[in-house]
Amino acid sequence: MKNLFCLLLMIFCMAGRGDNAKVMKSQLAGSWYPADSARLRGQIAGYVSSAGKKKYKNVIALVMPHAGYRFSGKVAGYAVKELVGGKYSRVIIIGPSHYHALVNQISIPDVNAYETPLGKVELDNDFIAKLKNVPSIVSRTEYHGREHSIQIELPWLQYILPGVKVVPLLAGQLDLPTVRKIARVLSALIDKDTLLVVSSDFTHYGRRFGYAPFGENFQTGEKIRELDLKAFAFVQKKDPAGFFKFIDKTGATICGRSGIALLTAMLPENSEAHLLKYGTSAEIAGSGGDSVSYLAAAVTGKWEAMKNRKLVSLKILTPETRRNLLQLARKTIEFYLKEQRVPDVKELGISITPDMNKPLGAFVTLRKKGNLRGCIGNYPRQGVPLYKVVGMMAKAAAFNDHRFSPLEKNELKDVDIEISVLTPPKAVKSWKDIVIDRDGIILRKGWSAAVFLPQVAPEQDWTLEETLSYLARKAGLSWNGWREGAKFEVFQADVFGEK
Numbered sequence: 001m002k003n004l005f006c007l008l009l010m011i012f013c014m015a016g017r018g019d020n021a022k023v024m025k026s027q028l029a030g031s032w033y034p035a036d037s038a039r040l041r042g043q044i045a046g047y048v049s050s051a052g053k054k055k056y057k058n059v060i061a062l063v064m065p066h067a068g069y070r071f072s073g074k075v076a077g078y079a080v081k082e083l084v085g086g087k088y089s090r091v092i093i094i095g096p097s098h099y100h101a102l103v104n105q106i107s108i109p110d111v112n113a114y115e116t117p118l119g120k121v122e123l124d125n126d127f128i129a130k131l132k133n134v135p136s137i138v139s140r141t142e143y144h145g146r147e148h149s150i151q152i153e154l155p156w157l158q159y160i161l162p163g164v165k166v167v168p169l170l171a172g173q174l175d176l177p178t179v180r181k182i183a184r185v186l187s188a189l190i191d192k193d194t195l196l197v198v199s200s201d202f203t204h205y206g207r208r209f210g211y212a213p214f215g216e217n218f219q220t221g222e223k224i225r226e227l228d229l230k231a232f233a234f235v236q237k238k239d240p241a242g243f244f245k246f247i248d249k250t251g252a253t254i255c256g257r258s259g260i261a262l263l264t265a266m267l268p269e270n271s272e273a274h275l276l277k278y279g280t281s282a283e284i285a286g287s288g289g290d291s292v293s294y295l296a297a298a299v300t301g302k303w304e305a306m307k308n309r310k311l312v313s314l315k316i317l318t319p320e321t322r323r324n325l326l327q328l329a330r331k332t333i334e335f336y337l338k339e340q341r342v343p344d345v346k347e348l349g350i351s352i353t354p355d356m357n358k359p360l361g362a363f364v365t366l367r368k369k370g371n372l373r374g375c376i377g378n379y380p381r382q383g384v385p386l387y388k389v390v391g392m393m394a395k396a397a398a399f400n401d402h403r404f405s406p407l408e409k410n411e412l413k414d415v416d417i418e419i420s421v422l423t424p425p426k427a428v429k430s431w432k433d434i435v436i437d438r439d440g441i442i443l444r445k446g447w448s449a450a451v452f453l454p455q456v457a458p459e460q461d462w463t464l465e466e467t468l469s470y471l472a473r474k475a476g477l478s479w480n481g482w483r484e485g486a487k488f489e490v491f492q493a494d495v496f497g498e499k
Contacts, residue, residue: 022111023112023120024109024144024145026115027146028152029116032152033117041159044156045159048080051077051080054084054085055276056082057300059086059298060194060303061196061263061271062079062083062196062298063198063235063263064153064296066199068152071284076294078296082298087193089194090124090167091165091195092166094169094196095147095169095199095256096170096200096256096257098255100143100172101173102170103173104174107138107141107172108128108137108167109168111123114168116151116158127167130189131189135370136178144170149200171262176244176460182262187306198260200260200295201294203227203252204253204292205224205291206291209253212289228252228254228278231247232275238269239264240264240265270301270304272299274298280294312454313493313494314492316360317421317494317496318355320353321356324350325390326417326498328350329391330412333395333398333407337407345387357385357386359385361389361424362389362390362422363376364394364397365417365418365420366397366418367415367416368414369414374398374404377422378393379424380424420454421493422492423491423492425491428489433490434490435490436464436467437454438492439454441471441489442491443486443487444488450471450472452471453493454493
């Protein structure tokens with residue numbers, strides 16, 4: 001009953017008429033910052049004034065802390081100072097989800113505005129509409145109500161950029177492939193009038209946070225600072241993979257790691273990240289063995305869309321053969337949904353070209369609204385013609401990929417089919433002989449084995465070493481399990497699809 005009451009209360013607070021429709025009122029006033037508008041404005045003005053002079057022009061992004069203003073305001077003021085005189089039509093705020101995992105997802109609330117003691121902040125719903133159909137972006141409005149990571153930044157923006165619209169992105173636990181996919185989407189949409197704000201505190205240190213690798217001696221503070229600045233160095237190097245590896249290796253408790261990785265993946269070559277201010281809660285409240293680090297940074301430069309990597313696909317088949325194989329794959333799935341058996345090609349009314357009779361291997365990949373829905377393949381088998389391989393693999397990808405439930409009839413209209421026709425695998429002496437974006441890879445080590453098609457690395461924007469690490473994981477090995485004792489084969493592919 002208590003949970004039901006809270007849900008009804010939240011719906012009542014967010015509902016309304018006219019200007020009050022879909023307005024999320026911030027719950028932070030009176031605790032995280034003053035509830036009185038004049039006092040709040042004065043506090044922000046004081047922090048911005050004490051930050052000294054503005055240092056940089058052409059600021060495209062900020063990193064800001066999100067603790068209560070009493071603790072992090074002095075540091076945050078240095079970031080906000082860099083916006084003086086700036087002209088932005090929108091601000092994208094990426095904050096971490098502290099209370100919900102949101103694994104490989106980002107949530108945007110279904111509201112029209114936030115409200116703080118300084119008034120309402122409108123959402124840029126035209127921009128948000130362009131994100132609605134992006135895989136991994138969802139709307140979990142109920143997750144945003146008590147979440148402070150985005151709301152804490154709003155009064156700063158209202159003070160320094162009155163009237164600006166916001167795009168609030170609540171980031172869950174993102175892995176590197178998801179970070180790169182979302183980074184590519186955002187970088188294609190933002191323009192010169194867009195500011196990106198990453199909301200993150202840095203190391204949470206002490207027994208309260210279960211993280212105290214340096215003990216509690218007088219040198220602890222310096223070691224925490226060194227740890228935080230090493231993490232920030234990966235932003236400066238534009239290295240999201242290195243940043244994630246650093247987090248995994250050190251266990252650094254940086255709550256906004258997903259947002260920082262997104263920023264790092266989006267940064268154009270012309271950009272430069274600058275450290276503005278660093279501080280800790282211990283400097284304000286005394287250590288007591290616990291400390292939270294705060295860092296302010298500005299990124300200067302000019303937004304550029306990320307360049308798409310391209311697969312080097314072979315031209316093994318004729319255009320007619322490609323069309324026939326795609327029809328064969330789709331009609332095989334349709335037939336199986338009705339008859340529960342794989343049809344003979346004659347039952348589908350598809351003519352067999354000479355290429356379709358060649359003993360070639362193939363993978364069939366299904367994607368539903370951009371998301372993988374099944375992928376199974378087979379290498380060349382003596383005497384088995386290509387058209388039979390494609391028919392069997394289409395059925396297997398739709399109904400026998402153990403990672404997914406069997407495809408249902410009402411899903412097929414939303415599925416796009418891609419076929420990869422393979423060359424025979426060849427062994428290479430060293431992993432360094434593998435050509436990324438051209439070669440498919442087979443890894444074997446002991447009883448373990450795994451394969452990636454040639455298009456996997458460019459689609460995920462992985463380097464060769466990252467590709468081999470993920471392939472090792474797929475084979476059940478450790479992240480670096482490919483570096484010793486593994487053998488590799490490569491193959492190429494003619495890749496074509498319905499889209």
